[in-house]
Amino acid sequence: MVATQPMLQVAMDTMDLDSALKTTRLVYDVVDIIEVGTILCLAEGLGAVKTIKTLYPDNLVLADVRVAEAGALISKMVFDAGANWISVLSSAALPTIETVAKEAFSKGGDVQIELQEGWTKEKANQWKALGITQVIFHKSRDSEKLGPGWDPELLGVIKSMSDEGFKVSITGNLNPGDLSVFKGIPVYSFVAGRAIRAASDPRVAAEEFKTEIQKIWQ
Amino acid sequence: MVATQPMLQVAMDTMDLDSALKTTRLVYDVVDIIEVGTILCLAEGLGAVKTIKTLYPDNLVLADVRVAEAGALISKMVFDAGANWISVLSSAALPTIETVAKEAFSKGGDVQIELQEGWTKEKANQWKALGITQVIFHKSRDSEKLGPGWDPELLGVIKSMSDEGFKVSITGNLNPGDLSVFKGIPVYSFVAGRAIRAASDPRVAAEEFKTEIQKIWQ
Structure with missing residues (x-):
């Protein structure tokens, strides 16, 4: 079921678990999803996923391991650690x-496909045939320096994927002021990392995202 | 400098560090490169890289983190952990x-590009322009069930990348008997995982790879 209002995901791309916990303890009951980022997974191992899920059983937990290969073993480890x-x-x-x-x-979990350069609608249809409906549009951390904003062409692609039944999530250095550009698209979740983690008051920052979401998708 | 004889890399794709150490302690002075596999990196975090490099300072250590994004942070973590x-x-x-x-x-390290479906010679030339010369041809763990052997077309591509100055490494469920098919190609390294780890005597298994390499690339 696609939520009628976009969910809010906080991305924990910290270099150790304690740095992540400093933020999660403040925002877990404001956000819907806690992402254990690639960086944190690599820094601490999947024990970080286990600890986060143990602390916050009512949140969805995404292990952002970005599987490229060895899917069977990695996914077993991830779901055994308690990821959703x-x-x-x-x-x-x-x-x-x-x-x-x-x-x-088989574990009641879900799969999110991270769309990289070169993905195609043909591939997307293959994923859908496997029962996968979640995709995430990602403004690359490394490409962010290339410019702010989301160009209209990309927004069109996002809209069309949503129209075709995909649950689309959006990430890439988002701030609350960026969300209105997605109005009219039933976004599944917005991912915020530094905008929450680096805020002087992370809880207030998370609430600002929530308020903006409620205003735009009322 | 391309080694005249292919190097031997042992892949530690274990689900915990101790399982890896059971093998590495037996083979570290037979193999050239110890790979801390994606699975071990995720299982234990990059502390596994640090421990392996501390134990085996004379081996090259590959952190097989398969960077897809967030290159700056991940590579900093990896080289700070002591990877080569x-x-x-x-x-x-x-x-x-x-x-x-x-x-x-900047850290005296090197980069290995893992060739996935859809890579192009055009991309390879872009990597070379960045100073990257290592590529690895990978028979996917998930695709291995599709069939054994290396087809002649792929061997031709491997040869041509080598001719163009790339240091090519080869991986994918290799056994000593598989190496002769690469004769005539100055392979940079062969990667063996289960063939060594799961052998009744891992050291003997590693030595068999070495013997075969010396026989073929004498």
Whole structure:
């Protein structure tokens, strides 16, 4: 079921678990989803996922491991650690994506495909045939310096994926003021990282996202 | 400098550090490169890289983190942990690959591009322009069930990348008997995982790879 109002996801891309907990303890009951970012997964291992899920059983927890290969083993580890969602790269081979989906669905979890350069609608239809409906449009951290904003062409693609039944999430250095550009699209979740983590008051920052979401998708 | 004889890399794709150490303690002075696999990096975090490098300072250590994004932070973490090499996905955006290369080279390290479906010679030339010369041809773990062997077309591509000055490494469920098919190609390294780890005597298994390499590339 696609939520009628976009969910809010806080991305914990910190270099250690304690730095993440400093933020999560303040915002867990404001946000819907806690993302254990690639950086945190690599820094601490999937024990970080286990600790976050143990602390916040009522949140959805995404292990942003960005599976490229070895889907069966990685997804088993991720769901054994208690994650609800796992991320997979759009460039992963279809058999890899299929093994991840099987493991995820067998554990009551879900799969989020991270759309990289070069993904195609044809691939998207293959994912859908596997039962995968979540995709995330990502403004690359490394590409962010190339310019702010979301160009109209990309917004059109996002809208069309949503129209085709995909649950689309949006990430990439978002601030509350960026959300209105997505008005009219039933976005599944917005991901905020530094805008919440680096705020002087992370809880207030998370609430500002929520308020903006409620205003735009009322 | 391309080694005249292929190097041997042992892949530690174990689900915990101790399982890896059971093998590495037996083979570290037979192999050239110890790979801390994606699975081990995720299981234990990059502390596994630090421990392996501390134990085996004379081996090259590859952190097989398969960077897709956030290149600057991940590569900083990886080289701070003591790795010599870092792996990056061919599907990563060029700015991501560039930030990884800068970090790697500034630390005296090297970058290995993992070739996924959809990589192109055009992209390879972009990597070379960044100073990256290592690529790895990967028979996917998830695709291995599709069939054994290396087809002649792929071997031709491997040969041509080598001719163009790339240091090519080869991985994917290799056994000593598989190596002869690469005769005539100055392979940079062969990666063996289960063939060594799961052998009744891992040291003997590693030595069999070495013997075969010396026989073929004498």
